[in-house]
Amino acid sequence: MGTVTRGVRVPVWVLGLVPLLLIVGGLALFALLDAPGLGERRGPPAEELVVERTVLSPGEIALTVRNDGPDAVSIAQVVVNDAFAEFTGPAEAVGRLETATVRVVQPWVEGEAYEVALVTSTGGTIVHEIPVAVETPSADLGFFGLMALLGLYVGVIPVALGMLWLPWLRRVPAAWLRGLMALTVGLLGFLAVDATLEGLELAGEGSQAFGGAALVFLGAGVAYLFLSGVSSWLRGRSGSSAMLVAAGIGLHNLGEGVAIGAAYAAGALALGAFLVIGFAIHNTTEGLAIVAPLARTRASLGRLAGLGLLAGGPAVLGAWIGSAAYNASIAAFLFGFGAGAIVQVIVTLMPSLRDETGRTLHPTAVTGILGGMALMFATGLLVAA
Template sequence: MEPGARSRAGTWLLGLLPLCVIALAVAAAALLDVPGLTGRLGPPAEELAVERTVLRPGSIELVVRNQGPDPVTVAQVMVNDAFVDVPLGRTEIGRLGTATVRVVHPWVEGEAYEVGLLTSTGGLIVHEIPVAVATPDPSGFLGLMALIGTYVGVIPVAIGMFWLPWLRRVPPGRLRGLMALTVGLLAWLAIDASVEGLEVAGQGAGALGGAGLVLLGAATAYLLLSGVSAWLAARPGGADGPRLTLLVAVGIGLHNLGEGLAIGSAYAVGALALGATLVIGFAVHNTTEGLAIVAPVADRRVAPGRLVVLGLIAGAPAIAGAWLGAAAVQPALAALLLGFGVGAIVQVITQLGPTLRDDAGRTLHPISICGILGGMALMYATGLLS
């Protein structure tokens, strides 16, 4: 072996040495049954999280996950303080394992129910159903979810992109204000996705990451898009103009993925009113996203085909999100995906920052501040409609 290869091998062995030592220590502790590692004081820690509720005629199904350190066995089930039959048996649910608890019990649409899961050790986990509504069959509304995703994602973004001819007539000095308006729009989307992600994370098992999944998704998307941005900047033409607007479309698309998740999930549990008011509200709210996409290319010509592709990148993820949500996507995965949207939008805002600078090199000047606040206010106002 050559001296250089021996040196590299020695370096790797030194790096692995602490890992080998800790592995040997753990193995020795397990074999010797070291006091303090296996002994337990007090009752077992039983924690069940209800991740999904399915209501069928004459039955209630709860998909539960064990988020505690100890196995859990569901022995009895109560509905509104009355014990009911459960054809589940005494199935033990291991750590992070899932099980479906099916309760044979007639329920009345529109009524509220409280389901109590009594464990074999006497613990009680209570789950509330505020309004009982039959759960639709996911296989029957994929087409409907695609249609709704088109209504609230693709069409509004495409309509908003029709602002491009008007933007080209705006004096160059005022484009800074419009770019600041774009930053404000995106900032509100990031706030909205963060709140939604934290809310969804709280509905699932905290042992899978909880709110940390939103931060993990945000950091992952931010770093990935930063790498893409650096790669684009190294190519001829830099990362300005058309390539910058591509990043904006990607960021908005990831946000619309989360929006579609919320729509699909709500429909899956029968909590989505498919009325014209809801569709119109989402449409008006998302139309402003089209403005954010075309603003970076207001000073140059863009092929119509490219605009179509950008519109699909930004709007079509709403369809995919609706499908995922309707198929009972896990809360932990939904929180992670919503975090992706947050990180992507924050990275895009970072890219747009230099376009706000005035002749003195200031990013935050009166025009940009008014534009940012105006964009956030616009998104808030249109969000009230949905």
């Protein structure tokens, strides 16, 4: 009769830890031996500097730069409009992903365009354009108050006005309501596309080392998954669709506020009456999108006010961020975040478009979706800068 030999039972956590330790040990050995066999890289250094922020004060242009390349960069000279200029900068070379401030002595003239070229120690040139020179406002209490007022004008007030359509929505026939829900989907679809395009444009201006355009899609994915979890948690609660719509629009308005605040601080946006009216008309349609899911439910005045603040309030926060601490990479992520949130809201609302036969894209729904996109496009023309 043979004997049965039982092996030693290894804990599960050990089986999972061993490959990880081998990977860490291999990488440490590779670094310790100074990458054996690879040798030194040939060719000129790869120097990449990205200008993340420009601050203009009387007689000075301050540029905040980030090293986006693999090699350290030393700034040797600064040229403004083809003339050498005095400057103060970092004492040591700027390492990968590090930031530094270059202060250029330049008696600039308001309204004029300037080209600032940073010449590195190896002869490389990084060119930064200032289309319109204007003094950067100081971030004091009065300035933040102005940004809050701007956020109210373009976010909170227009959304609140659009929500005044609720009494009318409650009296329209069911077929009309499906058409209005389709109109809401069209409005949101346009916002999602618009946010994605703006995010991709900003991603091209920011640091590519942090992901570039991938930040937009990363933000979209994070927002979609986050709101999907929130939607599952809220399922079955009264007015959950309206809350999701308000949250999606709020995230979009956060990115929009960042862009508006940054443009105003850089002098590329004037607070004219026509622009405010244009934003009011454009964003009023967002209020309609919020109250459409509430047409057959009851909602208190306090709840409606909360939904309006959830949708429009982030524009105030965005204006503060954009004017005081603007970063193209962060702005691109936020626009992607807003786009992903809106896409998730659209997915949630699509079942509400079904008619008596179960069709989702019936003629009324298609007409409403196209009408919503056309309406947002038409009102968007009023705020094109």
